[in-house]
Amino acid sequence: KAGVTQTPRYLIKTRGQQVTLSCSPISGHRSVSWYQQTPGQGLQFLFEYFSETQRNKGNFPGRFSGRQFSNSRSEMNVSTLELGDSALYLCASSWGGGDNEAFFGQGTRLTVV
Amino acid sequence: AQSVSQHNHHVILSEAASLELGCNYSYGGTVNLFWYVQYPGQHLQLLLKYFSGDPLVKGIKGFEAEFIKSKFSFNLRKPSVQWSDTAEYFCAVNDYKLSFGAGTTVTVRA
Numbered sequence: 001k002a003g004v005t006q007t008p009r010y011l012i013k014t015r016g017q018q019v020t021l022s023c024s025p026i027s028g029h030r031s032v033s034w035y036q037q038t039p040g041q042g043l044q045f046l047f048e049y050f051s052e053t054q055r056n057k058g059n060f061p062g063r064f065s066g067r068q069f070s071n072s073r074s075e076m077n078v079s080t081l082e083l084g085d086s087a088l089y090l091c092a093s094s095w096g097g098g099d100n101e102a103f104f105g106q107g108t109r110l111t112v113v
Numbered sequence: 114a115q116s117v118s119q120h121n122h123h124v125i126l127s128e129a130a131s132l133e134l135g136c137n138y139s140y141g142g143t144v145n146l147f148w149y150v151q152y153p154g155q156h157l158q159l160l161l162k163y164f165s166g167d168p169l170v171k172g173i174k175g176f177e178a179e180f181i182k183s184k185f186s187f188n189l190r191k192p193s194v195q196w197s198d199t200a201e202y203f204c205a206v207n208d209y210k211l212s213f214g215a216g217t218t219v220t221v222r223a
Contacts, residue, residue: 004156033210043203102211
């Protein structure tokens with residue numbers, strides 16, 4: 001079966017711009033989580049959506065937002081980009097979060113210049 | 114919220130050597146524990162998981178992990194590594210979200 005698909009794979013943006021990243025979960029999965037991966041901070045949880053509702057949120061500023069559509073696809077938006085937002089953004093899908101196994105996409109590499 | 118501590122930042126081994134990576138988590142009641150692996154240029158993949166039952170769990174590619182509740186530990190082991198085991202390994206704990214350790218880079222020399 002198809003895995004978790006993230007688009008685009010690479011992005012270069014300028015400070016102050018905004019960006020939207022997309023994630024298509026595995027068919028049937030209703031939970032989508034987003035993580036930021038950086039060399040200094042490791043993997044940090046951004047937020048989780050389940051059935052179009054944000055169910056959990058990490059400690060990131062309000063510039064980071066997301067949404068989930070009725071087909072479980074999810075988007076993440078970062079507004080007013082800062083240099084420190086450069087990272088690999090990972091999406092993970094599961095049946096329903098909690099103790100379910102999470103399957104990860106290959107990520108979107110965002111570079112802010 | 115859970116915190117996860119991985120003992121080693123970088124481990125260098127020769128092929129056929131044994132591997133053990135330490136992982137400790139903060140107390141938080143019932144926990145679900147995972148080890149993920151990230152091979153160079155690839156996405157995070159699940160190696161193994163522990164939800165309940167036998168504290169010794171076996172995963173893919175010959176890996177196993179032991180859950181020791183009294184020590185809040187979930188250490189990963191492999192008796193004999195191969196060059197293809199070169200990767201970054203992450204321990205993770207799930208309460209309402211996956212909390213990851215900082216990761217351990219494992220380099221296996223041929």
